[in-house]
Amino acid sequence: MTDARLLGADEATFIAAVRSDDTARFVLLTERHRRELQVHCYRMLANYEDAQDMTQETFLRAWNKRESFKGHAALRTWLYRIATNACLDFLEKRNDRTPTPSELPGSEMLYLQPYPDRMLPEDPQESLVARETIELAFIVAVQHLPPRQRAVFILRDVLGWPASKAADALELTVASVTSALQRARVTMREQLPDRRLDWRRPATHELSDDERGVVKSYIDAHERNDLDGLMSLLRDDLRFAMLPELGAVIMTAEDAVDGWVAGGLFQRGHDDWxxxxxxxxxxxxxxxYLRTPGDPEYRLYTIAVLRIVDGKIAELTGFDATDKPWLGLPPTL
Structure with missing residues (x-):
């Protein structure tokens, strides 16, 4: 994502809007970048609601700093710089946004939230919507980087910015950016030992037929309260997490299902799905969606996010969705 030219049409129009105090034109030019900026903030923060807030903060800061824009960089670059620093300021104030050491990566990240695909940028060619850089495992791994190192890694290896451009955005030297990136790559290799680390290669976007088939079987088993069917879909080294109550644990398929039953699922009152x-x-x-006795409607209960490997569910991350208007899903059925 390099600047095509120093003063393009958007940049010239933006400067003209600033000079004339044209708020409508300012909004038109900046809003078109909302989705990609929100993805950027989400990668920095791993929390959808915080990403929404910081995107809004980005536009507020952009308005307040509008006269500082001189067109020396693309408008998109300027907005990314503001968004990155808004996230860094947020992280500096929040001591609950730094993962604590754990033998199981991600188990201590109770603030993790899912990101709705409908809010991803619409351009399928954008590297920032690549599946490999938005999956939960990637988002969790990035959180193990110190904030400024995290910013360097995302700007350099995900967005493909040159070192000089990243250094300017973060007010660092090129040498500091290079050093931070090297350290970040080591951590990412530790956190994602089975994944590729070349984030700028062509990447996948669509689900496979295998994944679709497993999800269908998972839903069918859930709706029929078919515990044996559920168990058959799970790997015996299942990585399970229920957020925000419970961090990640590794368990067998049988232990997972037994634990859900012991917690009340698939029992009377929690068996109409x-x-x-x-x-x-x-x-x-x-x-x-769960319908409890006496309730005429099924109410959104949990979002179960699945990582499927060789036809089996290798990771199941559940997010409590009660009373949450997440993902554009209807609250009731």
């Missing part, structure tokens, strides 16, 4: 297939973070997911 309807499920909807969806996708979040470019991953297959199921929205689980």
């Amino acid at each position: 309807r499920c909807v297939t969806t996708t979040v973070n470019r991953m297959p997911a199921a929205a689980l």
Whole structure:
């Protein structure tokens, strides 16, 4: 994502809007970048609601700093710079946004939230919507980088910015950016040992037929309260997390199902399900709706995000969705 030219049509129009105090034109020019900026903030923060807030903060700061824009960089670059620093300021104030050491990556990130695919940028060619850079495992891994190192890694290896451009955005030297990137890559290799690390290569976007089939079977088993069917879909080294209550644990398929039953699921009052297939973070997911006795409607209960490997569910991350208007899903069925 390099600047095509120093003063393009958007930049000239933006400067003219600033000089004439044309708020409508300012909004028109900046709003078109909202989705990609929100993805950027989400990668920095791993929390959808915080990403929304920081995107809005970005536009507020851009308005307040509008006269500082001289067209020396693309408008998009200027907005990314503001968004990155807004996230860094946020992280500096929040001591609950730094993962604590754990043997199981991500188990301590109770603030993790899913990202609705419908809010991703619409251009499928944009590297920033690549599945490999929005999946939960990637988002979790990035959180293990110190904030400024995290920013360097995202700007350099995900967005493909040159070192000089990243250094300017973060007010660092090129040498500091290069050093931070090297350290970040080491951590990412530790956090994602089985994943590729060349984030700028062509990447996948769509779910496979295998993934769709497993999600359908998962939903069918859930709606029929078929515990054996559910168990058959899970790997025996399942990585399970229920957020925000419970961090990640590794368990067998049998232990997972037994634990759900012991917690009350599939028992009377928690056995009338309807499920909807969806996708979040470019991953297959199921929205689980529960109807309790005496209630005429099924109410959104949990979002189950699945990572499927060789036809089995290797990771299941559940997000409590009660009373949350997440992902554009209807609250009731």
